[in-house]
Amino acid sequence: xxxxxxxxxxxxxxxxxxxxxxxxxxxxxxxxxxxxxxxxxxxxxxxxxxxxxxxxxxxxxxxxxxxxxxxxxxxxxxxxxxxxxxxxxxxxxxxxxxxxxxxxxxxxxx
Numbered sequence: 436x437x438x439x440x441x442x443x444x445x446x447x448x449x450x451x452x453x454x455x456x457x458x459x460x461x462x463x464x465x466x467x468x469x470x471x472x473x474x475x476x477x478x479x480x481x482x483x484x485x486x487x488x489x490x491x492x493x494x495x496x497x498x499x500x501x502x503x504x505x506x507x508x509x510x511x512x513x514x515x516x517x518x519x520x521x522x523x524x525x526x527x528x529x530x531x532x533x534x535x536x537x538x539x540x541x542x543x544x545x
Contacts, residue, residue: 461537468530472523479519486512 455463486509493505 459537461533464533465530465537468526468533471526472530475519475523475526479516479523482512482516482519486516 451466455466458466489505489509489512493502493509496502496505
């Protein structure tokens with residue numbers, strides 16, 4: 436694990452400080468999990484906005500075929516949102532376990 440994190444360059448929206456290279460493995464995992472959470476929440480908010488746009492378009496259109504296509508697209512978006520929620524839960528579990536390993540039990544993640 437140490438060898439992998441030593442050369443790993445994380446891609447995401449977070450700025451990595453200079454002390455990142457010398458930080459402990461738990462700190463690195465915590466920062467990476469935080470970055471993943473930010474990326475997933477941003478993606479989820481975009482999908483929710485697209486879902487609302489599809490709902491509005493479905494109300495405005497009169498063609499049955501177009502409405503059926505929009506409903507199909509909404510179902511696909513719903514499935515993606517469910518997957519993102521599942522990934523967010525797994526990421527939260529990772530953050531909780533990582534914190535417990537690094538600092539022990541805490542009232543924060545109870």
